Amino acid sequence: MSGPPTNTIALELTNIGKAFGGLLAVDGVSLAMRPGERRAILGPNGAGKTTLFSLISGEQPVTSGRIHLFGHDVTRTSAHRRAALGLARTYQITNLFPRLTALDNCLLAVQALSRTKFHLHRPLTGYAGHFVRARAVLDSVGLAVKEGEQVRNLSHGEQRQLEIALALAGSPRLLLLDEPTAGLSPAESQLMVGLLQRLDPAISILIIEHDMDVAFEVTDRITVLHYGRVVADGLAADVKTNPLVQEIYLGAAEP
Amino acid sequence: METFIRRAPRAAALVAAVLLLALPPFVSSFMLSLMTQALVWAMLAMSLDLLLGYIGLASLGHAAYLALGAYSVGILTTRHGADFWTSLAVGIAVAALGAAVFGLVALRATGVYFLMITLALGMTVWGLANRWVSLTSGDNGIAGVPRPRGLPWDVSGALPFYYLVLVAFAVAFVVLWTVVHSPFGKTLVGIRESESRMRTLGYHVWLHKYIAFVIAGAAGGFAGVFWGYYNGFVSPADAELATSVEILLMVALGGRGTLFGPVLGAFVIVLLRNVVSIYTHRWLLILGAVYIGTIVYAPEGIIGMARDWLKARARAPLRPAPSP
Numbered sequence: 001m002s003g004p005p006t007n008t009i010a011l012e013l014t015n016i017g018k019a020f021g022g023l024l025a026v027d028g029v030s031l032a033m034r035p036g037e038r039r040a041i042l043g044p045n046g047a048g049k050t051t052l053f054s055l056i057s058g059e060q061p062v063t064s065g066r067i068h069l070f071g072h073d074v075t076r077t078s079a080h081r082r083a084a085l086g087l088a089r090t091y092q093i094t095n096l097f098p099r100l101t102a103l104d105n106c107l108l109a110v111q112a113l114s115r116t117k118f119h120l121h122r123p124l125t126g127y128a129g130h131f132v133r134a135r136a137v138l139d140s141v142g143l144a145v146k147e148g149e150q151v152r153n154l155s156h157g158e159q160r161q162l163e164i165a166l167a168l169a170g171s172p173r174l175l176l177l178d179e180p181t182a183g184l185s186p187a188e189s190q191l192m193v194g195l196l197q198r199l200d201p202a203i204s205i206l207i208i209e210h211d212m213d214v215a216f217e218v219t220d221r222i223t224v225l226h227y228g229r230v231v232a233d234g235l236a237a238d239v240k241t242n243p244l245v246q247e248i249y250l251g252a253a254e255p
Numbered sequence: 256m257e258t259f260i261r262r263a264p265r266a267a268a269l270v271a272a273v274l275l276l277a278l279p280p281f282v283s284s285f286m287l288s289l290m291t292q293a294l295v296w297a298m299l300a301m302s303l304d305l306l307l308g309y310i311g312l313a314s315l316g317h318a319a320y321l322a323l324g325a326y327s328v329g330i331l332t333t334r335h336g337a338d339f340w341t342s343l344a345v346g347i348a349v350a351a352l353g354a355a356v357f358g359l360v361a362l363r364a365t366g367v368y369f370l371m372i373t374l375a376l377g378m379t380v381w382g383l384a385n386r387w388v389s390l391t392s393g394d395n396g397i398a399g400v401p402r403p404r405g406l407p408w409d410v411s412g413a414l415p416f417y418y419l420v421l422v423a424f425a426v427a428f429v430v431l432w433t434v435v436h437s438p439f440g441k442t443l444v445g446i447r448e449s450e451s452r453m454r455t456l457g458y459h460v461w462l463h464k465y466i467a468f469v470i471a472g473a474a475g476g477f478a479g480v481f482w483g484y485y486n487g488f489v490s491p492a493d494a495e496l497a498t499s500v501e502i503l504l505m506v507a508l509g510g511r512g513t514l515f516g517p518v519l520g521a522f523v524i525v526l527l528r529n530v531v532s533i534y535t536h537r538w539l540l541i542l543g544a545v546y547i548g549t550i551v552y553a554p555e556g557i558i559g560m561a562r563d564w565l566k567a568r569a570r571a572p573l574r575p576a577p578s579p
C-alpha cells in the first residue's frame with residue numbers, strides 16, 4: 001500500500017452514522033483533517049466520541065456515510081488494513097497485553113506491520129532490529145526501565161503511557177487518542193501533555209479529551225459532539241466561547 | 256535465587272530427558288508400553304496447547320486429528336502395504352487438511368461457541384469412522400496394522416519402537432518450541448491477551464488463528480500416525496469425545512501455555528488411567544474429578560503450581576531483615 005502525496009487529506013468523514021438498535025450513537029458526522037493537524041473532540045459522557053473512533057479504526061462498521069483515509073475509501077475496509085495505511089489508536093479503557101512484559105507489548109506493536117509477523121521458523125530473539133525499535137518506543141514514553149515488568153504490574157499511569165507507545169510503534173500518520181489522561185493525576189497529565197507535544201508534527205492527531213486544558217494545550221482545532229452530532233467545530237478560541245458549548249460541555253463535564 | 260528459579264525448570268527437563276533416554280531398557284514391558292503411550296499423548300497434548308494455552312481457544316475436537324492420522328496409517332498399511340514415510344506424510348497431510356476445513360467453520364466463534372463447534376466437528380469424524388464402513392470397517396476397526404516398515408532399523412521390537420516414538424516426540428517438541436518462540440508464536444499470545452488490540456495494531460487476527468489451528472491439526476495427525484502403529488489397531492474409539500476430553504485435561508492439568516506442562520499432564524494421566532483401571536471402571540468419573548480439582552486448586556496446572564512454589568521459596572530467605 002503506497003502512500004499518496006502528503007498534501008492529501010489525512011482523514012475525511014462524510015456524514016457517517018452508527019445506530020445501536022434505535023440509538024443513534026453517531027449521527028451524521030462530517031469532518032476533515034489535513035496532515036499534521038491536531039484536533040480535539042469534546043463532548044459529554046455518552047456523546048458518541050469513542051464510538052466515532054471505533055468507526056474510524058474499523059472496529060465497528062458504519063451504518064451510513066463514507067470514510068476516507070489518506071485518499072483511500074476505507075468505509076468497508078477491515079481494521080488491520082486501516083492500520084497498515086498508517087492509522088493507530090489508543091483506548092479509553094486501557095487495552096494492552098496484561099500478562100506480557102512491557103517490552104513484549106512493544107515488540108508485538110513493532111512487528112504488526114512487518115512481514116516477519118508470519119515467521120515461525122526461528123526464535124523472535126533473533127530479530128535484533130525489532131528489539132532496537134521496541135526499546136526506542138518504550139524509551140520515548142519513559143518506560144525503558146520497566147521493559148521486563150509484566151504489564152498488569154505496572155501503575156495506571158505507566159499503562160496509559162504504554163498505550164501511547166503501542167500506538168506509536170508502527171510510525172502512524174494518523175493517531176486517535178481516546179482520553180489519554182483518563183485517571184491520571186495532574187502531574188501525570190502534564191507529563192502526558194509534554195509527551196504529546198513532542199510528537200513528530202507530521203502526525204495528525206485526533207484526541208478525545210475531557211480535560212479542556214489538556215485539549216487546548218495539545219490541539220488547535222476543536223470538534224464538539226453532543227448526542228452523536230457535531231454541535232461546534234472550529235479554532236479552539238472560538239469554540240471555547242461558543243455559548244452552546246459552554247452550556248452543554250461545562251454543564252455535563254468534569255471539574 | 257533468581258538463577259535458581261531459572262535453573263530449576265531446566266534441570267528438571269534435563270533429568271526427564273535423561274530418564275526418557277536411559278530408563279527404558281531396564282523397565283518392565285508394561286512400563287515400557289506406558290511410556291510409549293505417554294509420549295504419543297504428550298505430542299497430542301502439546302499440539303492442543305498451541306490452541307488452548309497460546310491462543311486461549313479450548314477445543315473439544317482434538318481427537319479428530321489423532322483419528323485422521325491413525326486411520327491413514329491403518330488404511331494405507333493394511334490395504335496398500337504402505338511404508339513408514341508414506342504413512343507419515345499422508346497422515347500429517349490428511350490431518351492438516353481436516354484442520355484446514357474445520358478451521359473455516361470453528362474459527363468463526365470464540366469461547367464456549369468454539370468449544371461446541373469443535374465438539375460437533377470431532378463427533379463428525381467419529382460418526383464417519385463408524386458409518387463409512389467401506390473405508391474404515393466401522394465398529395470393527397482396522398486390525399493388523401504392522402510395525403513401521405522402510406526405516407533403516409528394524410523397529411518391530413517394543414524397545415526400538417519406543418525409541419522411534421521418542422525421536423518423533425523430540426521432533427514434535429523442537430518444531431512446536433520453535434513455533435511458539437517465533438515472531439508468529441508471539442502473535443498467538445497477543446491474541447490471547449487482547450484480540451481487539453491486535454486488530455488495531457494491524458494483525459489479521461483470524462489468519463493467525465487459522466494458521467495455528469492447521470499446525471495444531473497437523474501435529475495431532477503426526478501423533479496419530481504413531482498411535483496407529485503403536486496399537487496395531489485403529490477404531491472409532493480413537494475419535495471419541497472422551498479422547499478429546501482427555502487430551503484437554505492433560506493440557507490443563509500439566510499447565511497450559513508451556514510446552515512442558517502438557518507433556519507432564521500426559522504422563523500423569525496415562526499412568527493414572529492404568530493404575531485406576533486396576534481398581535475401578537469409573538475412569539471418566541475420576542477424570543472429571545481431576546478436571547474439577549485442577550480448575551479449582553491449580554488453574555495454571557502442575558507447572559503453574561511449581562512456578563509459584565519456586566517463587567515463594569526464592570522470596571522466603573528475604574523475609575527476615577538482613578542484619579548488618
Ligand SMILES: Nc1ncnc2c1ncn2[C@@H]1O[C@H](COP(=O)(O)OP(=O)(O)OP(=O)(O)O)[C@@H](O)[C@H]1O
Pocket residue numbers: 020023025043044045046047048049050051052092
Ligand atoms: N456496543 C454498543 N452497543 C450499544 N450501545 C452502545 C455501544 N457502544 C456504545 N453505545 C452507546 O452509544 C452511546 C455513545 O457511547 P460512547 O462510548 O461512544 O460515548 P463517549 O462519548 O465515548 O462517552 P464517554 O465520555 O463516557 O467515554 C452511549 O449511549 C452508549 O451507551
Ligand SMILES: [Mg+2]
Pocket residue numbers: 049050051092
Ligand atoms: Mg468514550
